[in-house]
Amino acid sequence: MPVLSAQNLSYSYKTKYQTVQAVKDVSCDLNAGTFYALIGKSGSGKTTLLSLLAGLDTPQSGAVLVNGQNLREMDVDMYRRKQASVIYQSYNLFPLMTVRENVMYPLKLLRHSDAGAKNEAQDALKKVGLDESYWKRLPAMLSGGEQQRVAIARTLAVHAQIILADEPTGNLDTENSAQIIGLLSGLAHEENCCVVVVTHDSEAAKAADIVFRMDSGRLKEETA
Amino acid sequence: MTPLRQLLRQPVRLLAVFLLLGLASAFFCLSAGVFASAQTTLAQVEESYVTIGVPTTETKDVETQYNGLTLHHEESVITDEMWKYLDGLAAEGTIIEGGYRQKYISAYSSSLQSVTSGRQDGKYVPALDDPYDRAIFVVRVVSAQVDPPMEGTDLVNATVTAEIETAVKLHPDYELRNNLRFTVSCNSRDELDALDIAPGKRYLIYSADYIDLDLELRTTIAGDFRCDVSDIDLSRLSYELTAEEMMTEHPDPDFKPVAKYVTEDKTMLLSQKMLNQMNACHLTVNHFNGMYPDDRMAVGIDGTETDIPLNECYLDVYMTPLDTELDTFLKSDEGAEWLEAIHELDVQYHSVSVIGTDLLESMYCFHQGEAFVTEGRSFTDAEYEKGACVCLISESTVMASRLGVGDKIDLSFYWGPDPLADITAPEWKLQPQMYSQRAGLMGGTQEYEIVGVYRQSDLWDTADYRFLPNTVFAPNASLPEDCYSSRKGVFFTYVLQNGKVSALQDALASQNYPTNILFCFDNGYSEMAEILHGFYRSALQLFFAACLTAVAALSVFLALFVNRQRRTLGLMLSLGSGKRAAIQFSWRVAALPAVFAATAGIIVGILTMNVTSRSLLSSASEVLNTSLSSAGAVGFGDIGTKSISMPVAVIAAGVLQMAVCSAAAYLYLRRLAQKSPLDLR
Ligand SMILES: Nc1ncnc2c1ncn2[C@@H]1O[C@H](COP(=O)(O)OP(=O)(O)O)[C@@H](O)[C@H]1O
Numbered sequence A: 001m002p003v004l005s006a007q008n009l010s011y012s013y014k015t016k017y018q019t020v021q022a023v024k025d026v027s028c029d030l031n032a033g034t035f036y037a038l039i040g041k042s043g044s045g046k047t048t049l050l051s052l053l054a055g056l057d058t059p060q061s062g063a064v065l066v067n068g069q070n071l072r073e074m075d076v077d078m079y080r081r082k083q084a085s086v087i088y089q090s091y092n093l094f095p096l097m098t099v100r101e102n103v104m105y106p107l108k109l110l111r112h113s114d115a116g117a118k119n120e121a122q123d124a125l126k127k128v129g130l131d132e133s134y135w136k137r138l139p140a141m142l143s144g145g146e147q148q149r150v151a152i153a154r155t156l157a158v159h160a161q162i163i164l165a166d167e168p169t170g171n172l173d174t175e176n177s178a179q180i181i182g183l184l185s186g187l188a189h190e191e192n193c194c195v196v197v198v199t200h201d202s203e204a205a206k207a208a209d210i211v212f213r214m215d216s217g218r219l220k221e222e223t224a
Numbered sequence B: 001m002t003p004l005r006q007l008l009r010q011p012v013r014l015l016a017v018f019l020l021l022g023l024a025s026a027f028f029c030l031s032a033g034v035f036a037s038a039q040t041t042l043a044q045v046e047e048s049y050v051t052i053g054v055p056t057t058e059t060k061d062v063e064t065q066y067n068g069l070t071l072h073h074e075e076s077v078i079t080d081e082m083w084k085y086l087d088g089l090a091a092e093g094t095i096i097e098g099g100y101r102q103k104y105i106s107a108y109s110s111s112l113q114s115v116t117s118g119r120q121d122g123k124y125v126p127a128l129d130d131p132y133d134r135a136i137f138v139v140r141v142v143s144a145q146v147d148p149p150m151e152g153t154d155l156v157n158a159t160v161t162a163e164i165e166t167a168v169k170l171h172p173d174y175e176l177r178n179n180l181r182f183t184v185s186c187n188s189r190d191e192l193d194a195l196d197i198a199p200g201k202r203y204l205i206y207s208a209d210y211i212d213l214d215l216e217l218r219t220t221i222a223g224d225f226r227c228d229v230s231d232i233d234l235s236r237l238s239y240e241l242t243a244e245e246m247m248t249e250h251p252d253p254d255f256k257p258v259a260k261y262v263t264e265d266k267t268m269l270l271s272q273k274m275l276n277q278m279n280a281c282h283l284t285v286n287h288f289n290g291m292y293p294d295d296r297m298a299v300g301i302d303g304t305e306t307d308i309p310l311n312e313c314y315l316d317v318y319m320t321p322l323d324t325e326l327d328t329f330l331k332s333d334e335g336a337e338w339l340e341a342i343h344e345l346d347v348q349y350h351s352v353s354v355i356g357t358d359l360l361e362s363m364y365c366f367h368q369g370e371a372f373v374t375e376g377r378s379f380t381d382a383e384y385e386k387g388a389c390v391c392l393i394s395e396s397t398v399m400a401s402r403l404g405v406g407d408k409i410d411l412s413f414y415w416g417p418d419p420l421a422d423i424t425a426p427e428w429k430l431q432p433q434m435y436s437q438r439a440g441l442m443g444g445t446q447e448y449e450i451v452g453v454y455r456q457s458d459l460w461d462t463a464d465y466r467f468l469p470n471t472v473f474a475p476n477a478s479l480p481e482d483c484y485s486s487r488k489g490v491f492f493t494y495v496l497q498n499g500k501v502s503a504l505q506d507a508l509a510s511q512n513y514p515t516n517i518l519f520c521f522d523n524g525y526s527e528m529a530e531i532l533h534g535f536y537r538s539a540l541q542l543f544f545a546a547c548l549t550a551v552a553a554l555s556v557f558l559a560l561f562v563n564r565q566r567r568t569l570g571l572m573l574s575l576g577s578g579k580r581a582a583i584q585f586s587w588r589v590a591a592l593p594a595v596f597a598a599t600a601g602i603i604v605g606i607l608t609m610n611v612t613s614r615s616l617l618s619s620a621s622e623v624l625n626t627s628l629s630s631a632g633a634v635g636f637g638d639i640g641t642k643s644i645s646m647p648v649a650v651i652a653a654g655v656l657q658m659a660v661c662s663a664a665a666y667l668y669l670r671r672l673a674q675k676s677p678l679d680l681r
């Protein structure tokens, strides 16, 4: 059974002046242990689709199934806390929390003890290659790549099943991009996560097991 | 991760927000305090200032024709028509708030000791001491002489000199003198003959008008030397006059100097008549019982005739030969009425005049601060209204009676035998009525609590608007029905609406009435009100400006500080914190600076508001010091020195500011949280 499955998802933005159909009848199945890339022109609806999958928005029609269960019938906050983790292009971190506090945050939401949360956070940070010297810094004192690694550590700490990343390497140089893509593909292949990365980066697309293309709100699987 | 920790990680922004909100809050709190102060001060002034209109006592000569004769009499310049017009204004209420009428009655209280001008305070005026100057003595006659008969009357007078053997009853204020001269007035020659007045014989006499001639002489000398009576030492008299002194011109052509009183810088010549006053006293003995025609009935205070003959209102005592010891005589049948007379004087010495009022400050003396409460308080509105048994007593009476604020006294009211004739006589002074044992006390003793002690600038001034120290004030409604009142002097004042003095004068002028029939006093209200209205306007402007500032600061706060929480809020939402937790966390971060700022604002506001009030007040008036301190009448002292401080308003403003900022931040964040987390990025 797919971890995450989209069934005829449609979503449109209604403004005063116009209605933009950003996602049109999208269906797909996403499995654990697989690294997916989502590519497409700017404005094609990638971010919108991701947010529907992350439960940040609700589709006007169609359904998102998580392990076969309709997301509509689930506690969305719990889904966001525990199962699905979103990584954005930037501003992933609370600016006034230290690196460690940022990673601890979702654990605290899951009612982990202070000490337990601290340990898990530190383990996760070590896994993404951030040693003790980083833990007490504020995000502003970190490079873009390091910030993204903290965000990945945060998803690691909660052992999220589904990782949805929206252009996580958009602001990074090639070297840093490669590191982040490496970490994300590691999450898919070693931690058995379902990882979806929206990207313009062809290197990233190459690293993916499966590539989807969005075009004017419609989703198509690319055949290599 | 506490909101406070979050805040401390952005100290510069925190400081900026704190300064922005803090300054706005301080300004807002301060101006709210000043505004409240202006408003309260103004209200207080409206409440405590009383403007009075005192009717003139001026009279005019009126001519009437009666049986071909031209008769003259004095009449008030205020005609009935004018009174009617003024009462109309009072009933209507816009210019005159009302007419305030005082009531008068006499009362006995065993715990009250009356005072007389005979206390050696240099103001001895025997005429003022009526009726306390009644006395009973045992005397031994030295010489006696029948006066020539008077035209048109049966009364026969004899002039007697005597030595006082015992003062049976004498007001404690008076000193006893050795040499007594008295006039005894008998109702017929037979009565006089029956007394058989002869040198060496002893008599018991009951008299009115005890005059301490010695004290009177020393008071006269002290008046001339402008010194205390107690400083006059009559041993400094010299009888050796120079020829020049013998020839000195004197206003009285019969004046023959025989002695002089000398100090270092002044000499006063004395006549033989004056020397005779030394160590002497004088009395008048009247036989009241039998003095009036038999068909003359006593008239009550309401003006209606009773069925009691006036003669019977007086004990039948005046002068009686005394052959035995006094005690023996008093125990005999003949002595019974004398015992009553002794009791009569006892009551008299403990009697006072009671003035009922509906507003103490409506009376000229209290209004103008010529009389004022020195201890305790005046009456409250509730006490006036329900006629509470509370009273104000003069300082002199309180001291003589060894009483104080909080003590209770029993008052038994009474009227003298011929009250109306007495009160309407031109020489009447505001003293209690002559007590008559035959007429007795009115039933029903009332217990009064002394709530205050008053002092008068001049105890023995007898102007129409004044009262003497034996006056007790009480709420009108606590007094018996049968009281005396009039439209004159101490008895009547109009209370004007504040600030309507010129409106009243215009109204009088419009009727072609003289404008000076009422003398108006406002204790500087109009000046005060003008200043305070200026203060009020400035305070209002300041407050308005502060409100605008506060609104502006709030907008800046929302846009630049609260709005900055949107990213945190969005992130929290997308990490699944739940809306409520996300809003609450962001709200605490946003509201804390507002709370700190408002607290600081309250502190700054409280510290600076008095200074600000004062400077606004003084900018409202250049004549501040003089006009504010001149309003020193009863109970107005506080406003005179400063505006009323209103820290409560400052705190309320701070709390309001705090509440508005927090609520606005909360609503703002709640609206943000309705958006999709993606929109908050
Ligand atoms: N909040 C929004 N309100 C209105 N239109 C939006 C909003 N967000 C995105 N759109 C529109 O929806 C379409 C898809 O946008 P998006 O999902 O952000 O595309 P992509 O991520 O592929 O660039 C675009 O035409 C965009 O203009």
Ligand SMILES: [Mg+2]
Residues within 6 Å of the ligand: A043, A046, A047, A048
């Ligand atoms: Mg996008």
